[in-house]
Amino acid sequence: MSSTSSGLLQAPFPVGKKITPWDLFAVLMFLIFGIAAIIDPVAASMRVTLVMGWLLIFGGIISLIKVFKGNKAIQIIFHILITLLCVIAGVYCVTHPTLAMGALTFPYRKCLAWSRQ
Numbered sequence: 115m116s117s118t119s120s121g122l123l124q125a126p127f128p129v130g131k132k133i134t135p136w137d138l139f140a141v142l143m144f145l146i147f148g149i150a151a152i153i154d155p156v157a158a159s160m161r162v163t164l165v166m167g168w169l170l171i172f173g174g175i176i177s178l179i180k181v182f183k184g185n186k187a188i189q190i191i192f193h194i195l196i197t198l199l200c201v202i203a204g205v206y207c208v209t210h211p212t213l214a215m216g217a218l219t220f221p222y223r224k225c226l227a228w229s230r231q
Contacts, residue, residue, distance in 0.1 A: 164211055166204075166218070170201070171200075173200055174200035174204060178197045
């Protein structure tokens with residue numbers, strides 16, 4: 115019985131996945147944005163807040179388009195309320211990014227304070 119022919123020495127995951135140009139592009143973008151965030155963390159936080167705001171707005175619009183997929187009226191009403199909350203939060207993040215940045219970091223600070231007690 116040969117040790118190479120048995121399945122005992124094989125890796126559970128494929129080793130040496132082929133690296134595509136998109137993988138290299140993603141790595142370079144993460145490096146560039148990471149260095150930029152280290153150099154100017156306030157501007158990076160502002161940009162993340164704006165991106166989050168636009169994602170909430172677009173997600174709310176798409177959710178509003180798909181709202182009538184629910185079976186019951188209560189599901190549709192709940193879905194509309196969640197959609198409106200997302201759009202309102204997104205508009206708030208885009209129109210007041212500094213205040214939104216503080217509102218987004220406040221729960222994180224509270225969690226850190228509670229975990230240290």
